[in-house]
Amino acid sequence: MKPKTALILVDIQYDFLPPDGSLAVNEGNQILEPTYKLLDNAREYFDLVVASQTLNSPYQDHPVSHVSFASTHGKDPFTAIEVPKLHSEETITQMLWPDHCVQGTGCELEAGIQTRLDKLSDMVQYIRKGDNIAVDSYSAFADNQYISFTPLTRALHAAEITDVVICGLATDYCVRATAIDACKFGFKTIVLVDAVRAVDGSQNEAVLAELQRWGCEMASSNNLINV
Template identity: 40%
Template sequence: MSQRALLLVDLQNDFCAGGALAVAEGDSTIDVANALIDWCKARGDAVVASQDWHPANHGSFASQHQVEPFTQGELNGLAQTFWPDHCVQNTEGAELHPLLDQKAIDAVFHKGENVGIDSYSAFFDNGHRQKTALDDWLRHHEINELIVMGLATDYCVKFTVLDALQLGYTVNVITDGCRGVNIQAQDSTHAFMEMSVAGATLFTLADWQETQA
């Protein structure tokens, strides 16, 4: 396997139209994902995906605290946005989007399984207390460069990218393959700026296809 991988972040039903935590235009990322999957497969690049995979009583759910969704609070000593119940293990909402070319995905990595802590990043929980299996898998396959896209820009994509950079990966972000929650209107714009400042290179899909071998 080559030294580059496409990382699809949380392209799940609950983040798309009709989902419990639907992101505006979330479904529009699927065509970009499938185009990138085709591009990567033609070059022998790996394709991996992360999947939010919460127990039904997850501590990040507003319902567990009798508060309104999107309320700000604290969970296990960390600042926490309390979300609508979403991506509950083994539910339709947690499944990858039905139009995503899932058979081309080499490995899927679950996150957010620990009741007591949220996990935006595909690499770590929010307190960096536990790692997912993603980093070990990438290193086992000698992958050192990532193409990242998915949902949502201002949470799971941003923290996945920042962790990947900290872990030493070269990171390319496909901006039109991302959509944000945007609790504040500019959250996604700020997230892209933060990723860029930290060392990620931002591309549109068209730019990527035009400039990369």
């Protein structure tokens, strides 16, 4: 059977982009040009395009008082704390973030990305995550505790996808979790190193090495598409 490939764009939203995003990833805007190029050539190289968003629903965005917000706990952003694990007496480590992806304050996909997705609407699947205020959700496949799953696996199987190509933000959190889950679900997984950036840039190479240990392949957009 001929392989079929999906391009997965992870959380390319204004709150994760410099200069004004509340949780802007350093150099995050540098992923835009290679991602534009991928989308401009999507019909030639991909069978499906997936765009994930940290959102509560299409109508109600990332909940206020979310467990991941530093403001919820009265602590400083980028502090790690232990929070209760649902349906368990155990705890789980939670990184605390500035409030982000709250309705009307940066949850939208970047305009150049959205314009291109609109032109590809017949081959685009949107995946929205983050609707449970008690559980953080990095991966486009499932929340961090694997309590609930998005429709992504079903959508990929319905389209007979065998391979996924991943880009977006951020390498050390949502990209990492999405790539690992893609491997867990048996997809050949390629991470585009020129189209991802990390919250902690000093950890970028270590995270990419970890993903290779999981079975991910590393590539650049220039090598992937011959344009």
